[in-house]
Amino acid sequence: QQQVRQSPQSLTVWEGETAILNCSYEDSTFDYFPWYRLFPGESPALLIAIRPVSNKKEDGRFTIFFNKREKKLSLHITDSQPGDSATYFCAASRNNNNAPRFGAGTKLTVKP
């Protein structure tokens, strides 16, 4: 059972467009939602994260929109660049004895 779901599986946008990556979760007790970015041949690295006290988190061109009621969040990448091409993982965790859960990832391709 996938506790964290991501869509779409893959996404292609043109340079300069806004890419929107979606994530949903099942367990309402999750209280920390990081997004990790994976470039080919590298390790996943934290990109941006949000906690439910906020419904929006911004870091440069990257913004997380969070809807606690619907248990959904999305990552918006504005002015997408070819260098943003990577796989993006949404994760969810809670401060108990369980490890963070990851979605299956969205592979983003930005065409010049």
Next chain:
Amino acid sequence: DAGVTQTPRHEVAEKGQTIILKCEPVSGHNDLFWYRQTKIQGLELLSYFRSKSLMEDGGAFKDRFKAEMLNSSFSTLKIQPTEPKDSAVYLCASSLGLGVEQYFGPGTRLTVL
């Protein structure tokens, strides 16, 4: 600062073999995680340790996968016996705790023939 290190980076095994993957977490990190990365499932949890104690086992992986943390700076993941469907990238990560950033190692790419 040394990040998470994993060895070997690549492993090729014959079906039925036993393989052992190794991980050294970031110094001072209390939590250590093993994940399997595939294109279909993404990152699947294999094991989670806190201060060397096993906190969580990925249910589907219990029969042939065994992770151990012998000390705070070293962990192993044993797969016995290997099957072709085990071919994947195995990632080790560590963190100061839950609800904070995880630091991932470079991974071990396992191919089972």
